[in-house]
Amino acid sequence: MDANVAISSNKKETWGGGTRPFNVSYGKMMMWFFILSDALTFSGFLAAYGLTRFKFIDSWPIADEVFTHIPFIHGEFPMYYVAFMTFVLIFSSVTMVLAVDAGHKMQKTKVTWYMFATIIGGLIFVGSQAWEWNTFINGTYGAVKTTDGKILQFVNNEGKQIALADFVVGDRMDVREEHTRKNGLWFESGETLPQYSVAQIQASYASNPDVFIRTELIDLETRQKTILSKEKGASELAKARLVVEGANLEVNEYGNTIFADFFFFITGFHGFHVFSGIVINIIIFFNVILGTYERRGHYEMVEKVGLYWHFVDLVWVFVFTFFYLV
Template sequence: MEATVVRTGTEGKTWGGGSKSPLKASYGKMMMWYFITSDALTFSAFLAAYGFSRFKFIDSWPIADEVFNHFPFMHGVDAPMYYVALMTFILIFSSVTMVLAVDAGHQLKKGKVTLYMFLTIIGGAIFVGSQAWEWKNFIKGEYGAVETAGGNIIQFVDREGERVALADVAKVLPEERVEHERKNGLWYVTDENTLTTYSIDEVREGFAESDYLVRTQKLDEKGAKTILSREESLSVINNDAVGVVEGANLTHNEYGPPLFADFFFFITGFHGFHVFTGVIINIIIFFNVIIGTYERRKSYEMVEKVGLYWHFVDLVWVFVFTFFYLV
């Protein structure tokens, strides 16, 4: 009669075909490990592609400390690294609370698991919010820049080498600028962006009257951006400059090569998406803990499995932190 019993092949924690599980891990846990393996390869492919582009533009890549230097409530203060260090700590700490939840689960302490899961979810939510703020600053930009016909970005500095914003360079001219839209006939224009605060003519005019210099993306031996002489600056602005760039998007980027912004959006975005899904999955498991699903099962292994995913998200961030902010 036993032959008629329907079996799914994955009863309980064992695999179909016997009570011995391969590698002494339950089906779910082992498959979570292999999912993490494949996801790790996806992330490393992104980071390796980032490294490829960076080596391609090794002598003109943006300096991370200059790009990411904001801190909440400290407007205009140059604070490189601090904010991202804070984000890193938040994520590492939420990893700690997660592993504490797993540990409490091993001892079947429902109250402790609930508390630690809750703290983990809060930590993850704060991290996603911080990342959104980082994106906002990156997209908005700070000083603005000018793009040359060859697609290079040039920025303005004063005689001391301090960055100068477009607003200080440009001279407001009595000109009328109209944004080209399909409805006024220019349907074939595809890369027309929204109007920048200042036109390239206003920047040119203002620059000619000022005493500022131009800074190119080229890095010198000491890793600083090259500053041109006044004559060279004027020649670049008058002959090569074609457009004004404020902030960053997928095609223009005031910090340097557009590829830098593309990789930033793509890699931190993909990581942020992982954090977001991690928070959602944690919330589901959190409610399962509260209603006592795992208490009845006498096993908190689900907490352990989502814990693996959550630690993996932290692990990826460790690498993103290094390659985007430190190296």
């Protein structure tokens, strides 16, 4: 054995513990390997998203038309809010790395304040993500889904998307009423009914010459969704099966349902990482205040949670690119 090994490694301390391979402590090395495996998990999700997107490359929702809202402000502002979220996360990464740096210099007060700032940044991010989900689930315009699974949206004569409420008039015509627990035969409630019925939408479309239908199909020349002629639109709308308002795991007013599924799954999984990162940060924050690391003589624990926190930021950089930019 010895003949094959350039440097003899049978020294007692090698096998008895106490050495640090690569000069990295056990905890830090394992944190890195955990991050590596977690990175592969996220890559798996994003690659699956990529596969699905290529599969439906001619009908995938256009992100700019999906995420257009800013809290408290009306109108369409694609990108701005998610850019704000990205900044919050990058900035909380900066305060985290400043906490690690202060930890190396054993400056307890500085570590405390930087950790505090990091936690606040994380909370703002998770709150923003909750708001983003809420907006996505509630939807913006409403659409109809046809018997062959296509989503039809409505636009005005300038090609700008309009909400159902903007043009639907008249009665429901389908005599449906939401079945609630208090008026049923048994204590069960029915599914939530959309505000408008399919027949009502069809009649309103027919009676209003300024309303057109937009399909999911992307025109490769302009990279815009295709708008149908009034007649073609009417024949597509005749196939309407249900009214879709907002997005969930089963239907999605913005287009392919699987887009919503991936959105919920990937941003949800990332959001859960942020959440657990905040919890761990809070624990370490209190340990810093209590002086645990001061007594221990080093702040390596801050460095380890710092690695995790930066990783969460790193994942967001990719989620941001592939959900909102590309």
